Amino acid sequence: MIRILSILVGLFFTVALAWSFGNGAYQAITEPAAPTAEHEFHKHPKELELASNGAFGKFDKAQLQRGFQVYKEVCSACHSLRLVAFRDLKQLGYNDDEVKAIAAGFQVPGLDPATGEANTRPGLATDYFPKPFANDIAARAANNNAVPPDLSLMTKARHDGAAYVYSLLTGYQNQPAELLKKFPDSKTGPGLHYNPYFANLNLAMAPPLTAEGQVTFGDGTKSTVSQMAKDVSAFLVWTAEPKLEKRHQTGWPVLLFLLFATVLGNLAYRNVWRNEKH
Template sequence: MARIISILVGLFFTVALLWSFGNGAYLAITEPAPATAEEEFHKHPKDVSFASDGPFGKFDRQQLQRGFQVYKEVCSACHSLRLVAFRDLQALGYSEPEVKAIAAGFQVPGIDPVTGEDALRPGMPTDYFPKPFANDVAARAANNNAIPPDLSLMTKARHDGSRYVYSLLTGYQAQPAELLKEFPDAKTPAGLHYNPYFANLNLAMAPPLSGEGQVSYEDGTKPTVDQMAKDIAAFLTWTAEPKLEKRKQTGWPVIGFLLFATVLGYMSYRTIWADKKKKKKV
């Protein structure tokens, strides 16, 4: 009797599950969910190219240095690079004395040798880039209750990351009239900023790149908003994948070896089994 009851209970739950699945599919087809402002007005990243793109792409060291300058003078006020050490900057073409000077320009957490208490000290090449805020509470208080994300892996954390960063930085604009006409309740709240390249269209970060001349490039490049956005996007591509060039350089010999090994294996197979196949036919 218990077995029959358990079978009936199992059948009941199976039928209920199939019915709910079928009913949900039917409702999704006959009564689709209304479109949202995010679905209608969210844009994919702009089509922009970088020197590191493609299977043979390489970093443009000068562009990376310009991008670092934008980070240091603009972005570092709110965003951290907790996975990048100052000594890593030598890969961008900076000399050891230059790296020491850059590190010394940052204050990092340390210990007072006299009192033993926590204190700030000038950075050293072995230190990592410090956080701009002491804690999350301070970060929220300074950024409209939003915590600025760490940028170390940003271009890997977002789809089409390099282009996403560039598009976001150059995508600030006024809300389109058609958006407010179609979705009256989607008006950007006070303190937020409309950007169609951001997932929910509104973000707490004000436009960080305000205009030409915000940064004075040491190589004489004209610092337009478009140029600064490309440079910082390229720099963040490097922070996320510092071994990108080496990976590509290693990949081609590996592919060549695998192709050679495949041909060699096939030829060996033909040589070893050729006589046996002939004997079978005989």
């Protein structure tokens, strides 16, 4: 009796699931969803070639240093790098004295040793990059009620990674007349900025890179908006995956070893069982 009830219950749920799927498919075909501005005007990220791309990719340290400079002088005003310590910058080619100088240029939370009260102090190489705002309330108050995301893992958290960041930074523009004509209610609101590479087309973040020469690169590279966006995108690839080069260097020998072991195992199998009949 219990077995029969179990079969009936299972059959009921199977039929219910099949009916739901069929009904949903029928409605999707006969009553397609209304077109939206986001669906029609959202763009896929632009192509972005970086030295770190591909299975043999390596970081361009000069580019990473330029990208860090863009982050420091532009992005750090709103965005944190909570998973990156100042000492990690040695991987970009900075020496100990340079790392200490960079760290000292930031104010990090601390405690007064005499009173135990909270205060701020110059950063040390062992400190992590500080948050630009005390809390989310302060962040929202300064950014049109939006909390700027932490950038440590941004290129891992977004589809197309560095290309998405680059496209977003270089994609600010006026709303197309076609969009406003087709979707009059989609006009960008106060404090928002149209960007077709953002999911809902409107960003609370104002264009951070606005003019050529906004950042003066130490190596003499011309700092166009496109170049600054490309360099900071490369830098954020490093913050998200600082061991990328080591992973590439380790991965290929491991794959070659596995291939060799597979061939060796197959030959051993054939040698052991060659006289056996199947």
